[in-house]
Amino acid sequence: MLIRRPADLAPSEITPQEIYHQRRNFIRHAGSLALLGSATLTSGSALAAALNGIAPNKIPIEDKPTPRKDVISYNNYYEFGVEKEDPAHYAGTLKTRPWTVVVEGLCNKPRSFSIEELLKLAPLEERLYRMRCVEGWSMVIPWEGFPLSALLRAVQPQGSAKYVAFSTLADSKMMPGIKYPILQWPYTEGLRMDEAMHPLAILAVGLYGEELLPQNGAPIRLVVPWKYGFKSAKSIVRIRLQEAMPATAWAVANPKEYGFYSNVNPEVDHPRWSQATERRIGEFSKRKTLMFNGYADQVASLYTGMDLKKNF
Amino acid sequence: MRAWLKTPSRTAISLFKIALFLLCLIPLTSMAWRFYTDSLGANPIEAITHGTGDWALRLLLASLTITPLRQVAGLPWLMRLRRMLGLYAFFYALLHFTTYLWLDQFFDWAGIAHDILKRPFITVGFAAFVLLVPLAATSFNAAIRALGGRKWQALHRSVYAIGILSVVHYWWLVKRDITQPAIYAFVLIVLLGARAWQREKERRRQLRATPLRRVIPINLQVK
Numbered sequence: 374m375l376i377r378r379p380a381d382l383a384p385s386e387i388t389p390q391e392i393y394h395q396r397r398n399f400i401r402h403a404g405s406l407a408l409l410g411s412a413t414l415t416s417g418s419a420l421a422a423a424l425n426g427i428a429p430n431k432i433p434i435e436d437k438p439t440p441r442k443d444v445i446s447y448n449n450y451y452e453f454g455v456e457k458e459d460p461a462h463y464a465g466t467l468k469t470r471p472w473t474v475v476v477e478g479l480c481n482k483p484r485s486f487s488i489e490e491l492l493k494l495a496p497l498e499e500r501l502y503r504m505r506c507v508e509g510w511s512m513v514i515p516w517e518g519f520p521l522s523a524l525l526r527a528v529q530p531q532g533s534a535k536y537v538a539f540s541t542l543a544d545s546k547m548m549p550g551i552k553y554p555i556l557q558w559p560y561t562e563g564l565r566m567d568e569a570m571h572p573l574a575i576l577a578v579g580l581y582g583e584e585l586l587p588q589n590g591a592p593i594r595l596v597v598p599w600k601y602g603f604k605s606a607k608s609i610v611r612i613r614l615q616e617a618m619p620a621t622a623w624a625v626a627n628p629k630e631y632g633f634y635s636n637v638n639p640e641v642d643h644p645r646w647s648q649a650t651e652r653r654i655g656e657f658s659k660r661k662t663l664m665f666n667g668y669a670d671q672v673a674s675l676y677t678g679m680d681l682k683k684n685f
Numbered sequence: 686m687r688a689w690l691k692t693p694s695r696t697a698i699s700l701f702k703i704a705l706f707l708l709c710l711i712p713l714t715s716m717a718w719r720f721y722t723d724s725l726g727a728n729p730i731e732a733i734t735h736g737t738g739d740w741a742l743r744l745l746l747a748s749l750t751i752t753p754l755r756q757v758a759g760l761p762w763l764m765r766l767r768r769m770l771g772l773y774a775f776f777y778a779l780l781h782f783t784t785y786l787w788l789d790q791f792f793d794w795a796g797i798a799h800d801i802l803k804r805p806f807i808t809v810g811f812a813a814f815v816l817l818v819p820l821a822a823t824s825f826n827a828a829i830r831a832l833g834g835r836k837w838q839a840l841h842r843s844v845y846a847i848g849i850l851s852v853v854h855y856w857w858l859v860k861r862d863i864t865q866p867a868i869y870a871f872v873l874i875v876l877l878g879a880r881a882w883q884r885e886k887e888r889r890r891q892l893r894a895t896p897l898r899r900v901i902p903i904n905l906q907v908k
């Protein structure tokens with residue numbers, strides 16, 4: 374239980390990164406399912422076992438991880454309310470077991486996966502990623518997950534599949550925000566096939582070495598670190614391979630302000646605010662926003678020849 | 686109504702004023718305390734921007750409530766509290782603007798100018814603030830005397846425009862959920878509506894009271 378105690382995280386004593394690596398080692402050495410809380414024991418054990426043999430981060434970054442307390446208390450998850458604190462207050466009602474994700478559309482082996490199956494689909498990896506919100510703030514988050522490509526390969530996409538559409542849970546009983554027509558529910562997101570197959574795009578199931586919390590999109594969410602945060606859909610229940618570009622929630626809500634691609638781009642302003650700088654949560658000064666959120670070396674080639682001002 | 690509330694003594698009014706003064710300081714003290722104890726959440730600067738903006742708008746609307754409330758409730762002395770509410774609205778707007786200039790933009794004047802010119806929500810917020818300055822600057826007795834009541838009143842009518850600009854500022858800055866700005870818009874419409882209604886009532890009363898005086902001279906002329 375040591376790992377769950379916030380006392381371990383006193384930010385004044387040691388830097389979060391050091392703690393994080395301590396915790397990492399703890400998981401590696403102990404590898405105990407007891408770490409993951411008894412409420413989700415069965416699936417927890419699968420996750421804990423997987424976390425035990427975790428592969429190291431593919432692309433190490435220098436940035437310091439954002440303190441866990443901020444990552445789990447400052448969230449945009451409109452199904453639970455529009456204020457940043459709302460998800461942490463209200464998402465406790467989200468039942469994440471049983472959970473299935475249907476993968477369908479233009480593929481040879483459409484099927485549904487239980488969360489237990491998904492946890493065993495591929496070795497879990499730790500990924501320390503920058504997360505840049507379209508509102509101008511950012512975090513650095515240690516995720517645990519596996520490449521989205523592993524899931525897509527499992528259903529054998531057909532050549533005609535050009536896009537991947539993601540739908541997330543919309544259950545008015547568990548999600549108070551669904552009552553209000555703020556966005557189109559269920560929340561939908563999408564990626565182009567080559568973006569979805571990119572090794573940086575992952576499905577995350579853990580955060581800071583623990584099972585994902587509801588406010589962060591439990592039990593399984595997308596993380597696409599070179600795009601604005603809203604592209605990384607939470608609590609996914611359906612993935613569809615299709616030929617047409619999916620209508621994504623924010624682009625439907627306000628097509629002038631949000632596009633399909635929504636790549637982090639300091640040169641393309643949001644009409645109402647600048648995207649040139651960002652406030653890293655926990656920092657006083659602002660920092661310059663990096664092209665593709667600092668992942669240009671890895672992903673810029675996906676967009677060669679495209680006018681990124683038009684395809685925002 | 687109790688007599689002391691209807692026509693409070695000088696001392697009672699002074700006490701009301703002191704109480705209101707302290708009351709209006711609570712949001713600032715609370716924000717300062719939470720800043721100091723690191724309990725403003727993950728993004729304290731955003732919390733301060735929002736807190737100061739919210740209170741600037743609330744106090745502005747509170748100052749606009751005085752006139753209709755005084756008429757409806759029959760409490761003319763409420764007028765004596767209006768200046769403090771208006772000045773506090775300006776005070777919070779000033780904190781709000783300073784937060785933006787300093788903690789948000791770090792005095793990047795080019796970026797600030799770009800925002801004011803190109804981002805409509807900043808344009809209207811800035812316009813509201815600029816219009817507030819002369820009102821705050823003339824909110825003391827000597828200024829009223831120097832300007833003369835009529836001129837002073839004409840100048841201070843711009844508070845209606847400031848109210849509208851401030852609500853539009855809020856409306857245009859929210860990403861999606863317009864509930865909050867819609868509530869403020871509703872309150873503002875009620876407050877401005879009350880004035881329009883009052884003026885219309887006054888006009889009709891005058892019309893009814895003065896038909897002869899108006900008609901007779903014309904008739905005489907015709908004769």
Ligand code: HEM
Nearest residue numbers: 734735738739741742778782785810811813814851855858
């Ligand atoms: C001097 C020019 C002004 C500037 C540059 C300015 C700037 C801003 C900014 C940057 C925000 C936050 C936007 C966001 O979070 O996306 C904001 C919010 C706000 N501002 Fe202003 N503002 C100005 C004047 C005013 C005035 C005069 C008022 C009211 C009297 C006002 C009331 C508000 C309110 C109510 C909010 C929203 C707070 C919330 O979301 O809870 N602002 N303003």
